Amino acid sequence: MVQFSRAAQLDAAFAALADATRRGVLEQLGRGDASITELAERFDMTLTGMKKHVGVLEDAGLVATAKVGRVRTCRLGPRQLDEVTSWIDRYRRLWSARFDELDQVIEDMKQKERAQR
Amino acid sequence: MKNETKVERKSPREVVITRTFNAPARIVFEAWTKADVMRRWWVPASSGLTLLSCEMDVRTGGGYRFVFAAEPEPMAFFGRYLEVVPCSRLVWTNDESGDAGQRSTLTLEEHGDTTRIVLHELYPSADALEAGKGAYDGMAETFAQLDALLPASAA
Numbered sequence: 288m289v290q291f292s293r294a295a296q297l298d299a300a301f302a303a304l305a306d307a308t309r310r311g312v313l314e315q316l317g318r319g320d321a322s323i324t325e326l327a328e329r330f331d332m333t334l335t336g337m338k339k340h341v342g343v344l345e346d347a348g349l350v351a352t353a354k355v356g357r358v359r360t361c362r363l364g365p366r367q368l369d370e371v372t373s374w375i376d377r378y379r380r381l382w383s384a385r386f387d388e389l390d391q392v393i394e395d396m397k398q399k400e401r402a403q404r
Numbered sequence: 405m406k407n408e409t410k411v412e413r414k415s416p417r418e419v420v421i422t423r424t425f426n427a428p429a430r431i432v433f434e435a436w437t438k439a440d441v442m443r444r445w446w447v448p449a450s451s452g453l454t455l456l457s458c459e460m461d462v463r464t465g466g467g468y469r470f471v472f473a474a475e476p477e478p479m480a481f482f483g484r485y486l487e488v489v490p491c492s493r494l495v496w497t498n499d500e501s502g503d504a505g506q507r508s509t510l511t512l513e514e515h516g517d518t519t520r521i522v523l524h525e526l527y528p529s530a531d532a533l534e535a536g537k538g539a540y541d542g543m544a545e546t547f548a549q550l551d552a553l554l555p556a557s558a559a
Contacts (some may be wrong), residue, residue: 297429299474299475301453301472301479302474302477302479303473305474307504307535307536309503310534310535310536314534314535323469324470324523325494331508337532359513369448375413375419376469378411379409379410379411382409382411382421382423383409385445385446386407386423386445387406388426388444388445389425389435389445390406390425390426391445392435392441392444392445393425393426393427393431393432396427396434396441
């Protein structure tokens with residue numbers, strides 16, 4: 288496997304998750320493994336279209352695939368999304384990070400206002 | 405001490421985020437409506453992510469567009485402002501996921517020297533929320549992982 292830097296991998300994961308279909312595929316694989324054909328049917332897409340989406344998810348490490356006979360089976364990849372916490376905890380972490388940063392920005396704004404008086 | 409960020413799933417279609425800031429509502433509102441301020445906190449410095457551009461036309465019917473560096477191509481978050489009431493209320497759409505995007509309503513309540521904000525996100529369906537949270541997972545994970553990366557890269 289090609290070794291990307293961790294930052295590049297994160298960029299890839301971030302980009303992979305920007306698409307609603309790919310998020311749906313992850314959601315689906317969270318419930319159980321599925322073949323590309325099954326995923327294509329489920330999301331009402333062509334096989335080629337689904338292969339592309341799975342490829343993007345696979346490059347990001349979010350999905351792993353294995354070919355057994357003529358069927359390529361997809362499962363969640365090594366970069367599991369919910370291995371530690373539930374999504375709501377992760378979401379809280381994201382907003383906490385933003386708002387803690389905003390606290391700083393607000394302090395700067397308040398100081399500027401005071402200085403202008 | 406930092407103020408607590410509270411996140412609750414109010415219903416199958418709704419997520420509500422609440423937080424108090426130690427500033428009057430007009431300052432908090434400015435932080436959500438001026439591009440040069442918003443870009444300082446929307447993507448925390450610790451995330452290591454690069455915001456390529458941040459355009460906001462904050463008026464009813466106006467649009468916004470944030471573009472992040474990503475591979476294979478930059479990623480955009482965009483939508484329209486449905487309601488703009490200075491210092492108290494901001495409503496916008498999130499259109500990057502097409503019809504599955506949520507409608508975000510931000511309300512600000514001033515209490516003495518502090519302002520409590522409530523960010524209400526309403527999805528068109530429970531399925532859309534379930535699918536959308538995948539993106540939050542990724543973003544939060546990105547922040548967490550980059551936090552973990554920072555000491556190593558500084559050494």
